[in-house]
Amino acid sequence: MKKNNIKKKKVLIGMSGGVDSSVAAQLLKNQGYEVAGIFLHFWKDESAGAKADNRCCSLESLMDARKVAAKVGIPLYTFDFSAPFKKAVVDNFLNEYAAGRTPNPCVVCNKQIKIGRLLKYARRLGYDYVATGHYLNIKKVGQSYQLFKAKDKLKDQSYFLYTFSQDELAHLLFPLGSYKKPQVRRLAAKHSLMVESKAESQDICFLSGPHNDFLKKYLKLTPGPIKLLETGKEIGTHQGLPLYTIGQRRGIEIGGTGPYYAAKLDYRHNILYVVKEWNQEVLYKKELVAKKVNWLSGVAPKKPLKCQAVIRYGHKAVACLVSLKNQNEYLVKFSRPQRAITAGQSVVFYDKERVLGGGLIK
Secondary structure (H helix, E strand, O other): OOOOOOOOOOOEOOOOOOOOHHHHHHHHHHHOOOEEEEEEEEOHHHHHHHHOOOOOOOHHHHHHHHHHHHHOOOOOOEEHHHHHHEEEEEEHHHHHHHHOOOOOHHHHHHHHHHHHHHHHHHOOOOOOOOHHHHEEEEEEEOEEEEEEEEEOOOOOHHEEEHOOOHHOOOOOEEEOOOOOOEEEEHHHHHHOOOOOOOOOOOOOOOOOOOOOHHHHHHOOOOOOEEOOOOOOOEEEEEOOHHHHOOOOOOOOOOOOOOOOOEEEEEEOOOOEEEEEOOHHHHEEEEEEEEEEEEEEEEEOOOOEEEEEOOOOOOOOOOOEEEEEEEOOOOEEEEEOOOEOOOOEEEEEEEEOOEEEEEEEEE
């Protein structure tokens, strides 16, 4: 019988000790890849003292990742990405809030650190692919690599990965795209990975406490008046404009007469304007401007594009028309007004299940 001399494809998979990346590693091993795990160390808020931690790379997570790697039968290495993580993700997070925008650090992290930076290291070390436990699908259609929503719509993470190029997509694998979360937990149990019951965190990984406590610690905040948008009447005092996001109720502490919702942040005069109704008309807009737009195909549409857009993670997609506003920006017009469109968040464009691209809301 003729020997099969086809060289195994080498995959470096990011492992956090959680159920998703653990099962993804096992699936890749089962599929015949030569797999190695990588555990990434990110920045931790040392000023938090005993509470200083990063959920993505805690000591417990590292121990779990080592146990899983041993069980799967693959080596596990570690990289220290704490310095670039601090610069690209944490500093950007603080700078955006200070400038009056609400960033999505997971979008930045995936592109610049967790996947983007790791991909550069992996290719330099001779690996063919980088894999993660993200829930989404990647397919080669003709000569083009395309991203699609995951089978599990409750876990779909395609929103976070609109930033990549064709060259990068060609070297990425997402083994969990065709599974639902309960299936993944069952697979973890079936393969005795010992992580099937681990809870998952939805919070920003580098926060060691409440979101606003972190901003209060690192930003210079100036209290100022809270005014009713309709009348201009002053009704209270805010703690600093970066602590508020359009449409939010949390943190507007005016006893007895609420609730109130942030409607306008006037940074020039340091005034927070609020309204009393969740669905007040001023909170809705029918269009937005997107900057730093990336098209996954590598080719921008030459004429106005009819598609669907998602204006924040977990938000329902809505029909829209995307057209070029100027050399660097796109105008997005929605079929119906959208509540609390927020500068700094990502707007991601879809053709039903397929991710077309996305950009930052201006």
